Amino acid sequence: MARDVQITIDCADPARLATFWAAALGYRLQGPPGDFESWEQALDAMGVPPENRNDASAAVDPEGSRPRLFFQRVPEGKQVKNRVHLDVRAAPGLAGAERMAALEAEADRLVSHGAKRLGRHEPAPPLGAGHLVMADPEGNEFCLD
The missing domain is CATH 3.30.720 (Signal recognition particle alu RNA binding heterodimer, srp9/1)
Incomplete structure (x- = not known):
C-alpha cells in the first residue's frame, strides 16, 4: 500500500x-x-x-x-548531529570536477539564503561521487549530493 x-x-x-x-x-x-x-x-x-x-x-x-x-x-535547541538528514540532489548525472563545480555553485546560492558550509568530500571512485556537507540556518545538517 x-x-x-x-x-x-x-x-x-x-x-x-x-x-x-x-x-x-x-x-x-x-x-x-x-x-x-x-x-x-x-x-x-x-x-x-x-x-x-x-x-x-x-x-x-x-x-x-x-x-x-x-x-x-519546539522549546529546546538542536543538541547533536542529525541522525537523519536530507540529501539535496544538486548535480544529477554529473561526475568529477564538473559535479563538484555544480555542487559548489549550489552551495554558494544556499549560503546566500542562510546556509553554512560544513565540509567537502572529494570524489573517491568507484562508489564516492563527492558531496558537500551543509547546515540550514538553524544548524540542521544536509548534503549537496
Missing part, C-alpha cells in the same frame, strides 16, 4: 526555515486554508494569538509530487 509522507522538522523559527527550504528545493510556502487571502486573516479568524503565529509553517512542492515539509517550533 502506497503512503504519502511529510517530513517534519523541529526548529526555533518555522517561518525562517520554511522560507529557506522552499528556496533550497524550489518549493513554495504553503498558502492559507480555505478562502483566506493571507495567513494573517486565517490566524485572526482562528483566534491564534500573535505570540503563537510562528509556531508552524510549511513548504510544498508546486507540482505536488514531492513531500510536504512541515516546520514546528
Whole structure:
C-alpha cells in the first residue's frame, strides 16, 4: 500500500526555515486554508494569538509530487548531529570536477539564503561521487549530493 509522507522538522523559527527550504528545493510556502487571502486573516479568524503565529509553517512542492515539509517550533535547541538528514540532489548525472563545480555553485546560492558550509568530500571512485556537507540556518545538517 502506497503512503504519502511529510517530513517534519523541529526548529526555533518555522517561518525562517520554511522560507529557506522552499528556496533550497524550489518549493513554495504553503498558502492559507480555505478562502483566506493571507495567513494573517486565517490566524485572526482562528483566534491564534500573535505570540503563537510562528509556531508552524510549511513548504510544498508546486507540482505536488514531492513531500510536504512541515516546520514546528519546539522549546529546546538542536543538541547533536542529525541522525537523519536530507540529501539535496544538486548535480544529477554529473561526475568529477564538473559535479563538484555544480555542487559548489549550489552551495554558494544556499549560503546566500542562510546556509553554512560544513565540509567537502572529494570524489573517491568507484562508489564516492563527492558531496558537500551543509547546515540550514538553524544548524540542521544536509548534503549537496
